[in-house]
Amino acid sequence: MTIMKSLFGATAIVALGAAAATAEPGLIIDLGGKFDKSFNESAYNGAQRWLEESGASYRETELQSEAQREQSMRRMAESGANPVVVLGFANASTLEKVAPDYPDTNFTIVDMVVDQPNVQSVVFKEHEGSFLVGVLAAMASDSGTVSFIGGMDVPLISKFACGYAQGVKAVNPDANVIVNMTGTTPTAWNDPVKGAELTRAQISQGSDVVYAAAGGTGIGVLQAAADEGILSIGVDSNQNYLHPGYVLTSMVKRVDNAVYEAFEAGAAGEFQPGIKVMGLDNNGVGWALDENNEPLITESMKATVEETKTRIIAGEITVHDYTTDGSCPAY
Known part of the structure; x- marks a missing residue:
């Protein structure tokens, strides 16, 4: 048995083989906790997959408040963790400040760009994946009205x-x-009650498919949708299992792969800023x-969404990225 180390006192026991000779990587989990069934949990799953496959160990801490951001990064770097993976766009300004103070520590930030020589920035084409689930939503909708609930109102x-x-x-x-x-x-990421309220309000306006990109708040969205008998769409992690038969699909954002690959690169000495x-x-x-939503996806829906995916990859369909100019041609 080996101990997975926490920087704020708690320890978790995990079964491991021989520890790796290289420095242990570190993971700083953002607000909402590692079992949010969404973004953070996906990252945690990637770290656990690396742990199980490598037989090594890693250091981990979970943020409990905004005030812990800088303290967490500095403690993790000073503990010898390398690379240090930090999650979420809200860590960007802190990492801009901290990274230069630890030039021998490599950092990976997921979801934002930080321009420092010892930082790798992992960003996703969320608009592409969201386009695909939008196609499915339109094909599944009977009312012609669908909806979206976001967490914090940011680009x-x-x-x-x-x-x-x-x-x-x-x-x-015409949808x-x-x-x-x-x-x-940041409290918008962990307010399932508000998520449920918004969902019911959207249903009253005719929505019969709701897509949540709201962290822990999304759990309330999916629950309310199931309770009211409409379809929902999960995000980041595969959330189909939460309400089988009511979750149309999930827009999976492979944060797990980002963390796994950062840990792998660090262990191999192949970190790339x-x-x-x-x-x-x-x-x-x-x-x-998967088996939880397969009855909801017709062959026509599957064929259409897969063809759309192929066309996006080939450049035949261009999905506008809101963050490039702050506008959306579909509104």
């Missing part, structure tokens, strides 16, 4: 919403797409099909 989440709306309109140009954000502070983009063409994003 990154509008990137999801806009991609989704474009996919919906590609199938049904109505309702978009709501949960809030403007700069920007790494993960999209449809390298399995960075996609849509989930």
Whole structure:
């Protein structure tokens, strides 16, 4: 048995083989916790997969408040962890400040770009994956009205919403797409009650398919959708299992692969700073099909979404990225 080390006192026992001779990598999990069934949990799963396959160990800490961001990064670097993987766009400004103080430590940030010589920035083409689930939403909708609930109202989440709306309109140009954000502070990521309230409000406006990109808040969205008998779409992790028969699909964002590959590169001495983009063409994003949602996906839907995926990868369909200009052609 080996101990997976936590920087804030708690320890977790994990079964491992011989520890690796290289420095242990570190993972800083963002607000909402590692079992949020979404973004953070995907990252945690990637770290666990690396742990199981490598027989090595890693250091981990979970943020409990905004005030811990800088403290966590410095503690992790000073503990000797290398590389240090930090999750979420909210860590960008802190990492800009911290990374230069630890030039011998490599950092990977997921979801934002930090331009430092010892930082790798992993970003995703969320708009592409969201376009695909928008296609499915439009094909599954009976009312012609679908909706989106985001977490914190930031450009990154509008990137999801806009991609989704474009996919919906590609199938049904007359469709109505309702978009709501949960809030403007980080608490918006962990408010399932508000998520459920927004879902019911959208249903009252005719929505019969709702896509959530809202972290832990999305759990409330999916629950309310199932309770009210409409379809939902999960995000980041495959959330189809949460409500079989009611979750149409999930827009999977392979944060797990980003963490796994960062740990692998660190162990191999192959860390590469700069920007790494993960999209449809390298399995960075996609849509989930399994036994939980298979009855909901017709052969026509599957064929259409797979053809759409192929055309996006080939450049035949261009999905507008909201973050490039702050606009969305589908609204």
